[in-house]
Amino acid sequence: KAGVTQTPRYLIKTRGQQVTLSCSPISGHRSVSWYQQTPGQGLQFLFEYFSETQRNKGNFPGRFSGRQFSNSRSEMNVSTLELGDSALYLCASRSTGGAYGYTFGSGTRLTVV
Amino acid sequence: KQEVTQIPAALSVPEGENLVLNCSFTDSAIYNLQWFRQDPGKGLTSLLLIQSSQREQTSGRLNASLDKSSGRSTLYIAASQPGDSATYLCAVYGADSGGGADGLTFGKGTHLIIQP
Numbered sequence: 001k002a003g004v005t006q007t008p009r010y011l012i013k014t015r016g017q018q019v020t021l022s023c024s025p026i027s028g029h030r031s032v033s034w035y036q037q038t039p040g041q042g043l044q045f046l047f048e049y050f051s052e053t054q055r056n057k058g059n060f061p062g063r064f065s066g067r068q069f070s071n072s073r074s075e076m077n078v079s080t081l082e083l084g085d086s087a088l089y090l091c092a093s094r095s096t097g098g099a100y101g102y103t104f105g106s107g108t109r110l111t112v113v
Numbered sequence: 114k115q116e117v118t119q120i121p122a123a124l125s126v127p128e129g130e131n132l133v134l135n136c137s138f139t140d141s142a143i144y145n146l147q148w149f150r151q152d153p154g155k156g157l158t159s160l161l162l163i164q165s166s167q168r169e170q171t172s173g174r175l176n177a178s179l180d181k182s183s184g185r186s187t188l189y190i191a192a193s194q195p196g197d198s199a200t201y202l203c204a205v206y207g208a209d210s211g212g213g214a215d216g217l218t219f220g221k222g223t224h225l226i227i228q229p
Contacts, residue, residue, distance in 0.1 A: 033216050043202070045216035056215045090156055092217070101147045101162035102204075102217060106155060 002027065004093050004105035012111045018079040021108045025072050025093030031055075032074040033102070034066060037088040049074055050096075081112045115140045119203055119220035127228045128195060134188040134223045136203030141181050143205045147217070148177050148188050150199040157202065161188070193227045200224050 005024040013019050025032050033048035045058040049068035066076040072093075078085055088109050092102040116139045126132055136146075145164050149157040161170045161177040163186065169178040174191040190197060204217040 035217070035219075042221045043204075043217075043219040045218065048216045058216065088154075092157075099162075099164065101145065101159055102206075103159060104149070104157040109154075 004091055004103055006089075006091050006105035006108050008108060009106065010109045010111075012113060013081050015081055015083060015112055017081050018077065019081060019110060021076045021089055021091075021110075023074045023076070023091030023093075023105060025074070025091075026095075026103055029093035029095050029103075030072050031094040031096065032068055032072060033092050033094070034074070034076050035090045035092065036060075037090060037107075038086075043090070046076065078110075083112050086110060086112045115143075115205060115207070115218045117203060117205060117218050117220040119201075119223050121223060122221065123224040123226075125226040125228060126193060128193060130193050131189070131191050132193055132225075134190070134201050134203075134225070136186040136188070136220055138184045138186075138205050138218075140207075141184050142207060143181065144207050146177075146179055146186050146203065146205045148175075148186075149202045149204065151202060151222070152199050160201075195227045195229045198225055198227050 007022045031050045034046040035043050037043045047057045047066050048055050052068045063079045068074045088107045090107045092104045094102045118137045120135045147162045148160040151157050163170050163179040176189040179186045200222040202222045204219045206217045207215045
């Protein structure tokens, strides 16, 4: 069974640009969530999607947005990039029900210059 | 707002020792608690999931306990090996009103080094 796949693995962007990251969940998982990891703040929750609907959102500015498609694949978009957006962005998928935990992808390393 | 604290922040021990990593959370109304390990520059690998109705889970040399009422969890690693060197992260999540989950809240992690 394939794991959670994130593309691209590495990305370098310039301040002011926008970026789109992609996440393909484990087959059958309908819940996808996104996290930002930085050395200073650690891992922070961005948002969670279930059946194409955003269910919950973390405390991030509106420049951070996402969506989920009918096949459960998800994309995350960051507009007007700032230097502080440099981070490892991790995606996780989860099956529904209390007995299931989150499975993470390998992440996308975004560097803003 | 849920907050998760992990103690110690770093730990260095010789190979073969048994060790305990601690995690505490402020809001006991959690759905599940999950322990992960992260190797440098990599994603997270799930180690153990403890549902809110459970007290502990075991996998190989790992044992995790949960005391929801006191807001604490411990991860016990038996007979540590150099390959156990990594950052260990504790995370909790609640259930949202729609039956989904409200996203993971993570601690800052314990950076563990096992000396050969």
